[in-house]
Amino acid sequence: MxxxxxxxxxxxxxxxxxxxxxxxxxxxxxxxxxxxxxxxxxxxxxxxxxxxxxxxxxxxxxxxxxxxxxxxxxxxxxxxxxxxxxxxxxxxxxxxxxxxxxxxxxxxxxxxxxxxxxxxxxxxxxxxxxxxxxxxxxxxxxxxxxxxxxxxxxxxxxxDLSRYDQIAQRFSREQEEGVAFLKSGIATRNARFNTMIDEIERVAIKSKAAILLMGPTGAGKSFLARRIFELKKARHRLEGKFVEVNCATLRGDGAGSTLFGHIKGSFTGAMSDRPGLLRTAHKGLLFLDEIGELGLDEQAMLLKAVEEKRFFPVGGDHEVQSDFQLVAGTNRDLGKEVAAGRFREDLYARINLWSYELPGLSGRVEDIAPNIDYLLSQYSAENGQMVRFNKEAKDSYMEFATSAQAVWAGNFRDLSASVTRMATLADAGRINDQNVGEEIKRLQRLWSHAHEGDGGNHELDLHDYLDAEQVAQLDLFDAVQLQAVLAVCLRSKNMSEAGRKLFAVSRSAKANPNDADRLKKYLNKFGLQWDALHRD
Structure with missing residues (x-):
């Protein structure tokens, strides 16, 4: 040497x-x-x-x-x-x-x-x-x-702090505390979700770049954005406020005015100057939920604000400044929106450095139990009464909640509402079989009404996916089963998510479940391919 x-x-x-x-x-x-x-x-x-x-x-x-x-x-x-x-x-x-x-x-x-x-x-x-x-x-x-x-x-x-065991252990504990904070202390068990939160914790502490949170409505994007802000604030990475706006509520002149502010007299009704939410978020965190709903003009103004930390208020001749951290949320596929010309490619590239897809509740069935425990403890703290399940009632509710019947159309919002209803109706702080039975029926009614608006799961016409001869050769049993499977596939973003929904019970008995492979083989029996089901 x-x-x-x-x-x-x-x-x-x-x-x-x-x-x-x-x-x-x-x-x-x-x-x-x-x-x-x-x-x-x-x-x-x-x-x-x-x-x-x-x-x-x-x-x-x-x-x-x-x-x-x-x-x-x-x-x-x-x-x-x-x-x-x-x-x-x-x-x-x-x-x-x-x-x-x-x-x-x-x-x-x-x-x-x-x-x-x-x-x-x-x-x-x-x-x-x-x-x-x-x-x-x-x-x-x-x-x-x-x-x-x-x-x-x-x-x-x-x-190289890794050489110092005690210091390394302190940093490790601090990171674990940060991850637990982002999850509100919920002991989540979904490996993919936990890995994602681990990375978000590191990014939140080290980076000032924009973060994009993707996922269906009710998956917890807004909740996670606020926790990111609170974590950064606690670590002295931010000084300002948490400012949140749902871009789906912004329309016309009001969109630009709400975000970027306006000058008095810049349009009808502009009776005085308005600072706008971007300036309100100076040195803080701005959460733009459903960013895909923004108009192209507002997208162009936002791009300048993110890149240069300065922009023009509506009707203004002089630039103003605001140094904010951006977290964006969307339930749309922004890549497809760019291809369709509805979302600016340069803005998408700017906010897509750190992007995370939050799975829906049906894709995280392992996390239903710890989230129920969290929601019950939260309800108990807010109402000053301890509420718990009877064993039989909890087993019954969990069997339904993790089955393919539970579509959880509103994701964690549905679960939160469900737990709140059962806790409110529980006598002497004990949720029993009757409470659970009534709640299951209520959820089924709610979801069936939601599906009616989409045409219904059972309304699928197999002729749209198979030729006439194939349909004619199917037993009624096979046809009904295939309709149900296709309905789940069409509601899922990828094959793994659909597989977890369809095999939620049997997968728990396998050491290394491969839900996507099982689903792929089932679809192949009918000559069907996942990509073909999701063609535009």
Whole structure:
């Protein structure tokens, strides 16, 4: 294994490194002291400076040559105009790092943070943490007692926190707490959903980019958006408000006025200036639910606001500014909306960096039980009365709730309403078989009315999917079953979701259920393909 050269990068200490005459050897000078340790050989020192310090540099080069002939000194003059201006110092260091010929295979880099202004030290730390300077931090300090050996002490700080078990465990616990916060403490069991929430937690903390939440109505997009805001607020990533608007409620001139504000007299009824929701969300989070409902003009204005943090109010000649975090929600397929010309491709690209699809309740049957427990505890806290299921009643409700009969058309809104009704009607805080039986009938009636508006599940005409000869050869049993399966497929966004609905009971007995494959084989029996069922 090749022994790497040791290279130190740091600023000249215009005060600490100075000294004249023989007396300079009696004081601790951080840069010279690096070369005075008998057990450590520094191969090269890259010394950064601004201004005119050539005499000091010449003195340091001579003294280092005396103490450690093996050490080479290279100086780099940076065009820093104000050493106490963070932007100026960081920018110059960034340019230095980009042009520096790092060779991590042959050289080991230590970034010396003892000398230079406090601003310079902070910038060196940040550059090293971000790996623009690919090394470790070096902290030096003077000797604790005045002795003839004035080289002091050296401490190497590795910013790879994974090397420090206790720190890593703290960060791990903090992330787990963040994930639990996003889920409101609900012990969800759906693996795909849990993986998604894990990533959202990391993105919410680290990124200011827009987040797109997709999923059917009632899947929890608005709830999750607010939890993202509260998590960012708790971690001091945001200072402003949570501002929410359903874009489906915005129409005509009112859409632009509501979002971007307007100037007095800009249209009929504009009796005074209005700031608009984008400005209200300054330094906070703006949740635009059903963003696919926005008109093309408003989409163009929103794109400018997201990209440039500035925009024109309706009727205004002067731009205003607002720095907000955008979270968008939609139950539409925005990709198809772009293809149809109803949604701007450039806006879609801008908000699609972090996109997440929240599954409907029928696609998360594993999470029905923990959500029921959460809803009951919430009801109990709000009403001051503990409410629980009888065992038989809960078993009966869960059997129905996780079956193919439970379509959960309104997703978690349906579940929340259902639990609230049973809890309200429960005598002495106990939900019994009668409560459950009545609630199941109520849900079936609600869903049947909803399906009537869609033409009904059982109204499917098999001739639309099979040829006349195939239909004629089907037994009534097979025909009814195929109609039910097709109805579920048409209500589902993908084959996996449809499979989970259709095999909700039997899949629990399998170690590795492959719902999509089972459904694919069933459809193949009739010569049917998933993509063909969902053709436009």
């Amino acid at each position: 090749i022994k790497k050269k040791k290279v130190v990068i740091g600023f000249i200490g215009t005060q600490l490194d100075s000294g004249r005459g023989s007396g300079r050897w009696e004081k601790w000078r951080p840069t010279v002291a690096l070369t005075q340790h008998e057990d450590i050989v520094i191969d090269r020192i890259d010394l950064l400076y601004s201004g005119q310090h050539e005499p000091l540099l010449a003195q340091l080069e001579k003294d280092i040559a005396d103490t450690s002939p093996e050490t080479k000194l290279r100086s780099h003059q940076l065009e820093i105009k104000d050493p106490w201006d963070f932007e100026d110092v960081y920018g110059c260091l960034f340019d230095f790092a980009r042009s520096y010929p790092f060779d991590t295979d042959k050289e080991e880099y230590w970034v010396h943070i003892t000398t230079g202004t406090h601003v310079a030290q902070i910038c060196l730390f940040l550059m090293t943490e971000a790996s623009y300077l690919p090394g470790k931090l070096l902290q030096t300090s003077p000797p604790r007692r005045q002795t003839k050996a004035n080289f002091g002490e050296m401490t190497i700080i590795d910013l």
